[in-house]
Amino acid sequence: MPHAQLQPVLDHIDADFDNSLARLFALLRIKSISADPAFAADCKAAADHLAQDIATFGFAAEVRPTAGHPAIVAKSSGNGKARPHVLFYGHYDVQPVDPLNLWDRPPFEPVVTDHADGRKIIVARGAEDDKGQLMTFVEACRAWKSVTGALPLDITILIEGEEEVGSKNFVPFLETNKDELKADFAMVCDTSMWDADTPAITTSLRGLVYDEVKIKAANRDLHSGMFGGGAQNPIRVLTRILGGLFDDNGHITIPGFYDGVKDLPPDVLAQWKQLDLTPDSFLKPIGLSIPAGEKDRLLIEQLSSRPTCDVNGIVGGYIGEGSKTVIPAEASAKISFRLVEGQDPAKIRKAFRDYVTARVPADCKVEFGDHSLAPAIALDWNMKPLAAARQALTDEWGKETLLIGSGASIPIVADFKKTLGLDSLLVGFGLDDDNIHSPNEKYDLKSFHKGIRSWARILASLAELPR
Incomplete structure (x- = not known):
């Protein structure tokens, strides 16, 4: 039945698109910067605005308090039948706009303008991340209700206001409301297409271990003329340890690091090879030319399906103007690991710390600072909602998803x-x-328009799945 109603819904989306754009612009004008307490009232205003808008087409929408910025929970009324129930997630908060002088126009005054290559684009802070993205789903729901008077399946919309600052108050909110938020699966619109004409579904996300290591030696900074050659230099110790994290082929040398890491399924690898992601197309625009990861892996594997290690910052000694011949008392570095399915973040952090500790000279001490841990995520390739969404996207874009x-x-x-x-x-x-x-954050006008149509198709396809 939903597919029989789909074409009138798509026609309505096209006819009402100017109004959809105006509704997006109204949201984009709200300065919902979650990182800056000065914009707390704007974050509340964004939550109120969205809840009121979603309520206009039949959702029971509420703004709920958290320990930080509020969340929105909006529920559609069921039709009494056993049908799929989905939880849709987005976030209304945005990044700060600094440096403001690099914007071509005020960041909270949205506009449709021309890209250098002729594309029509929406320019504003939050245009893509994540207001434009979440509004593609909201507008698809609105179209279904406008045309048919009902949604094709049961939906809970969940929108938070702290994604850009780590969602630290949102996880406790999930815990408190987990019974109310039960569903068959979740849908997240915070990812990308392969290119401007090719739809994509993200089936895996790398996990994260973020750690900090500090090497301490003497009890004060030392004169390099008096102590050089005899006293340990923490910078030298630290850089020697960090340099040993990789072998000549780009493999990470921490014992046990690759335990549990699996190769891609052959059919997926074959598909990725056909995408022909090359150093020239990917690295040249950023001024580079040679992939820095594992030499026996494709560039797309290095970027998407293999674990990584990166040194994100090093501090030690004198870094001011002029010279100061000093052996510092300490040096520190921040390191991040992107993990794949099969790797345990806690084990990886322990393995890294064991690796460092074993290489610290007896005359030095090491300290570690706790930071983020997050596991990798991988979808079941045979998941029925995945197949349904993939076909719906292919139908809309005319290219294989x-x-x-x-x-x-x-x-x-x-x-x-x-x-x-x-x-x-x-x-x-x-x-x-x-x-x-x-x-100058932007969102292609085509992405917004066809994104709405895509979600309308996806909802129709998901509605025909057994619960």
């Missing part, structure tokens, strides 16, 4: 699995050049 891995982490996906027991379907319409977290 790719199943891709993401090198990034979306911690809330792991939280949905751990707290609510839900797998997540990751569908988004962002592009690599959307400048998220940067000045």
Whole structure:
């Protein structure tokens, strides 16, 4: 039945698109910067605005308090039949706009303008991340209600206001409300397409271990003329340890690091090879040319399906203007590991710390600082909602939907699995050049329009699945 009603819904989306754009612009004008307490009232205003808007087409929408910025819970009324129930997630908070002088126009005054290559784009902070993305789903629901008077399946919309600051108050909110948020699976619209014309579903997310190591030696900074050659230099100790994390082939040398890591299924690897992601196409635009990961792996594997280690910062000694001949008393570094399915974040952190500790000279001490841990996420390739969404996207875009891995982490996906027991379907319409977290953030007008149509199709396909 839902598929029989789909074409009128799609026609309505096209006819009402100018109004959809106006509703998005109203949300984009709200300065919901979660990181800055000065914008707390704006975050509350964004939550109120969304709840009121979603309520206009039949959802029971409430703004709920958390220990930080509020969340929105909106529920559609069921039709009394046993049908799928989905939980949709998005976030209304945005990144700070600094440096403001690099914006071509005020960041909270949205506009449709021309991209250098002729595309029509929406420019504003939050245009892609995540207001434009979440509104594709909201507008699809609105179209279904406008045309048919009902939604094709049961939906709970969950929108938070602290994703850009780590969702630290949102996880306790999930715990407190987990019975109310039960569903068959979750849907997240915070990911990307393969390119401007090729839809994609993200089927894996790398996990994260973020650690900090500090090497301490003498009880004060030392004169290098008086003590050089005799006293341990923490910078030398630290850089020797960090340099040993990789062998000449780009493999990470920590014992047990690759335990549990699996190769891609042959059919997936074959599909990825056909995408022909090359150093010239990916690295050249950022001024590089040679992949730095494991030499026996494709570039796309290095970026999406293999674990990594990166040194994110090093501090030690004198770094001011001029010279100061000093042997510092301490040196520190921040290191991140992106993990894949099969790796335990706690074990990886312990293995790294054991690796460092074993290489610290007897005359030095080492300290570690606790930071983030998040497991990798991988969808079941045979999951029925995945197949249904994939076909719906293919029908809309006219190109086969790719199943891709993401090198990034979306911690809330792991939280949905751990707290609510839900797998997540990751569908988004962002592009690599959307400048998220940067000045002149944009969202392609085509991504917004066809994103709405895509969700309308996905809802119709999911409605026909058995619960």
